[in-house]
Amino acid sequence: MEALLKINDEKCIACYACVRACPVKAIRVSSEKEKPEIIPERCIGCGSCVAACGPGAIDIRDSREALKKLLKNKQRVAALVDPSIAGEFPDITDYRKFVQMLRTLGFDLVHEVSFGADLVARAYSALFDQSRGKFYIMTNDPVTVDYIRKYKPSLLPNLAPLLPPAAATAGVVRKISGNDTRMVYISPLIASKNEILGFEGESSIDLAITFVELRDLFSEAGIHETDLEYSDFDEPLGYKGSFFPLANGIIQAAGISEELPDSKVITIEGKGIIEGIDEFEESVSTIKCHFNLYYKEFLMGRGTSLGGKRYLRRSHLIKYVNKRFKTLDMDSWRSAMERFSEMDLSRDFKADDQSLTLPPPERIQQILKELDKEGESNLGCGACGYASCRDFATAIAQGLAIPEMCNTFAIRNRQDHIRSLKISNEKLAQTQEALRKSERIAQREKEAAREATEIVRRMLHKLPSMVVICDQNLKILQTNHSFIELLGEEASEINEVVPGLAGADLKTLLPYHFYNLFTYVLTHNESITNRDINFEDKILNVSIFVIEKEKIVGAVIRDMSAPEVQKEEVVKRLTEVIDKNLGLVQQIGFILGEGASETERMLNSIIESYKSRRDLKEE
Ligand code: SF4
Ligand code: SF4
Structure with missing residues (x-):
């Protein structure tokens, strides 16, 4: 449900x-x-x-759809109307019009709950007369009954074991019209919607709808009193039970004295019933009274329209009851009361204990400390909805509340939050400034790197030697004009479209024995220096070196057939010959004396004369 x-x-x-x-x-x-x-x-x-x-x-x-469904049913449906209608529908000039409106809506029978209230009132009178020192809490108010079932189950034996007027009326109507009659209680209380679930047998009620829902249904169906004839409630009609919507109405109907000092019943209405139940539990043996409790007088129940005026409703009720009294046939009423005198009005109650386990005191203390409420355990502003800070802390420990419900905690938290927000904002501003600085530095570095790259690129192009740099897949990253010239016209044309042949595959540009040297250096991370290789009709001197292990290699290549390289290379290699043999020459000189020195002088003169010829030519 x-x-x-x-x-x-x-x-x-x-x-x-x-x-x-x-x-x-x-x-x-x-x-x-x-x-x-x-x-x-x-x-x-x-x-x-x-x-x-x-x-x-x-x-x-919402019970409106359920009611519409029930009324469409072929079974007979009876409306059990609470007398509080007089307070709710003063706009309907005569209650008999109201009865006709219900019949027009589809109800086959329309009974007022006041007759059931008369039966219940008589049963209370008898119960109290025979109570023999036991005191009862009356059970006409479903809110009070539920409160005791859920929060004071130890008082279940003190709940008066009697049906409320609506269930008693359902029993009467069933006896008159048959067990298959469906019952709908039109109630001023939303609690009735749950209460009816507890009635069984001939007192059972199929559905409870509120006055507010009934108003909506009248309006939806376009039912107005002006279009209708008069029609009275179905019999039996009630008598003083019609006062039942007032807190002490049932006491009056039962003829129980409320005169002090003899009164045996205390009537409490409103939230004070909770305090009343506590006192009943603690001191009933001293108080020695039955308790008649209503969380809310029915006239003002939550199933009525909001904003109603209590005493105005009360006066409407009294006027309505008086009007009915004028036409009530007392003999018929007495005979009906006699007819149903043996009817079973008893009921029992099941406990539904909802009390929560109390948290350990240390946990409550810890929460009070967090709330900054230590020492205020019995005081409190009540803004959280709990009677004291301790009760509030208990509810937090039980998972029913959160600290933010405490105003002072929330304000303090908000101030802390504002402070930390301020700090965060300042930090954020500092971080933003630092970021801006880093951005400027990074921009400058990027610019410098770009310039440096450009310079290197230009320098590479100016170099007479051929230079090529490639990655682990032998794709060209950088090269220079000399290298492109070496590769021939086709490469020069590609260079115009893709400057520096960036991305070109070395394997398609060089023969296997040439590019394999690059592969070797990449896989072995070992440079190759001064390796002479044949390429087309040239002898190339190749040096390949690692720039980034297994990722990038670079090569410097010289064309050994170029005249300037030839001369340079002869000088270099002769020098190497002299250097390599110097030790040997010195040893020979040591053995041969002057002869060896002469050999060295001769060799040096060859080198010098070669050098001077080259210098002259260059000049
Ligand atoms: S106040 Fe609302 S939630 Fe609380 S018991 Fe009453 S109806 Fe239920
Ligand atoms: S918190 Fe406020 S708005 Fe929300 S249900 Fe409760 S009373 Fe209504």
């Missing part, structure tokens, strides 16, 4: 007014969920949260 009440997250503004209003803390606020949620098992259907919620974010289980 759908929960009786549900918070609509779309409408809820998380003001927690409902949490503060709930007398049994059935509304949980958790850090996982931004909006509060009603715990159906803990809810007693008092409707205080609905009244407290400004944005109207609490939805009540």
Whole structure:
């Protein structure tokens, strides 16, 4: 079954007014969920949260569709009308028009609950007369009954074991019209929607709808009193039970004295019933009274329209009852009371204990410390909805509340938050400035690197030697004009489209024995220097060296057939011959004396004369 009440997250503004209003803390606020949620098992259907919620974010289980379905059914359907209608529908000039409106809506029978209230009132009178020192809590108010079942189950034996008027009326109507008659209770309380689930047998009720829902259904069906004839309630009609919507109405109907000092019944109405139940539990043996409790007088129940005036409704009720009294046939009433005198009005109650385990004192102490409420355990502003800071800390430990519900905690947190936001903002500004600086430096470095690359690129092109740099896949990264010239015209043409042959595959440009030297250097990470190789009709002197291990290699290549290289190479190699043989020459000189020195002089003169010829030619 759908929960009786549900918070609509779309409408809820998380003001927690409902949490503060709930007398049994059935509304949980958790850090996982931004909006509060009603715990159906803990809810007693008092409707205080609905009244407290400004944005109207609490939805009540809707019974209108279920009623329409029931009325379409072929079975007979009886409306059991609470006398509070007089307070809710003063706009309907005569109650008999109201009865006809219900018949027009589709009800086959329309009974007022006041006759059931008369039977129940008589049963209370008898119960109290025979109570023999036992004191009872009256059970006409479903909110009170649910409160005791859930939060004071030890008092179940003190709940008066009597049906409420609506269930008693259902029993009467079934006896008259048959067991297959379906019953709909038209109630001023939303709690009735859950209460009826507990009635069985001939007292069972199929559906409860509120006055507010009934108004909607009249309006939806276009039913107005002006178009209708008069029609009275189906018999049996009630008598003083019609005062039942007033807190002490049932006492009056039962003829129980309320005169002091003899009165044996204390009537409490409003949230004070919780305190009353506590006192009953503690001191009933001294108080020696039965308790008649109403969380809310039925006239003002949450199933009535919001904004109704209590005493105005009361006067409407009294006028309505007086009007009915004028036409009531007392003999018929007495005979009906006699007819149903043996009817079973008993009921029992099942405990549904919802009390929570108390957290360990150290945990509560720790929470109070976090709230900065140590030493204030018995005081509190009440803004969180709990009677004291200790109760609030207990609720936090039980998972029903969060610290942010405490105003002072929230304000302090907000100030801390603002402070930390300020600090974060300052840090952010500093970081942004540092970032801007780094960006400027990086930009300058990038510019310098770009310039350096350009210089290197230009230098490479000016070099007479051939230069090529390639990656591990032998794709060209950089090269120079001399190398491109070596490769021939086709390479020069490609160079015009792709400057520096960037990305070209060395394997397609050079023969295997040539590019394999690059592969060797890449795989062995070992440079090759001064290797002479044949390339077309040239002898090339190749040096390949590692720039980045296994990734990038570079080569300097000289054309040994070029005249300037030839001369340079002859000088270089002669010098090498002299250097290499110098030790040997010295040894020979040591052995041969002057002869060896002469040999060295001769060789040196060859070199010098060669050098001077070259210099002259260059000049
Ligand atoms: S109906 Fe009453 S008990 Fe239920 S959540 Fe609302 S205030 Fe709490
Ligand atoms: S009172 Fe209404 S709006 Fe405020 S928290 Fe409760 S449900 Fe949401």
